[in-house]
Amino acid sequence: MTNQTEDRRPLSRQIADELRNEIESGQHASGAKLPSQRQLAERFSAARNTVDEALKILAQEGLVVAEHGRGVFVRVKQPLIRLGSDRYSPKHRETGLSPFLIECARQGKVGRFEVLNIERIKPNKELAKQLHVSEKAKSVLRRENVFYADADPVYRVTTWIPWRIAQGTGLLQEEVPHQYGIHGVFEEKGHVMTRINDEITARMPTPEEVRYLNLSPGIPVIEVMHTSLDQDGEPYEVTRFVMRSDMNGLSYNVPVE
Template sequence: MAESPSLPDLDPISDRAVFRQIADHLREAIERGQLAEGDKVPSEAQLMQHYGVARMTIRNALQVLQSEGLTVAEHGRGVFVRSHPPVRRLASDRFARRHREQGKAAFIAETEGAGGKPSVDSIEITEVKPSPDVAERLKIGPKDRTVRRSRRYLINGQPVETAISYIPVEIAKGTQIMQPDTGPGGIYARIEEKGYRLDHFVEDIKSRMPLRDEVRALRLAPGVPVFHLVRTAYASDGTPVEVCDTVMSSDAYVLSYELPAR
């Protein structure tokens, strides 16, 4: 096959289904770099000729790769190896005060550090009674209300993350937290201006498959899971000042942590 990776022949005595053998061969070519990010996968006709199988067998093999998030089909152009331009999310650095002092929120600082162009859209601000879980994390009563800030983050125009912050009303009221543009340094800069000096953050992270609305919001390819992260921000006196419920496209981020050995 011209301008294609060297693919092995089918194993006639294998008990593995033919379409899965073909998927295995293509996956190995991707993992070895014979098919790099953005490269076009051999066409159905090329694969049919090489393996001597029906078109439906080839389509089933390609569907396996797409369901694993390794490839993406572009109508009228073919199937391509999916690009994964990850942002390294440095847990030990992203909320450093120096970023806020420079007028940059965490997402802006880390995205620009990776050479990307950050943007935010779908901003919604409402006053709500939080869920029992959020209320417990904020240590507020069942009748207390919070300001809910929902937004979507994009890198180079590609959605990568949705986030919903819950801030106690007495902290958010009278600040730019109530406005679409929270100002230099973002939410945390405004919270510190209210006298709540941030001390530490606690994050709970799990990986799962996305819900239908999350697939739509993040434009996820089939088979791509998400990171579901819930973060609680604490002031120096131990007061919880914000809970942020975040859903992140797993192929857009590398989660990096520095842990002390003491």
């Protein structure tokens, strides 16, 4: 490490940078336990609280995980659950599985979902504009779910559907009684998906998202705001995916128009 007299950065930052370089170079492998705080304090001629601060910097960056009573470990890189541009393709229907379940199976995991809420609501102005509905009435059905791969929550999904489409259908039930799920119901109501619009952003999670997705410090989320458009160009569904960035990826293969 650079001599402290030549480096004006705080010692905790110097230690964090040194350990980060070692992790990125493979000196500390994925899942490996880092030396103890006592060992690091001796190595860097630093106080224990300075070492602790350095490790907190790495944890906030998502590089390490502290386990109470066991130590600090290099974060294990999880196989990614990929949300792809072909996820709504009819070709997946032959399997009898949703795209999410197919991707989980590819990773040797079992996918499932938990319904948090199904409610008829009054949309805000932006959502009403997106779905071509009234903002002055309860004109939208909202469905909220958390999706799991094995025991790990991987994303939270909120779907908004015009009430004129959802009323009297299986969309009001936790388990949608259609072999092709909600999109099968949409097609029966005359809305065949012909185009999608996805707006993608990355950000730090809200406290509620940290709780639902069991996020460690330093892990951002990917937010995908998806709109389905039917054969007439009409929007009939808006869905927000809030995804753990350490377990999810995006894969798009689209024609250039």
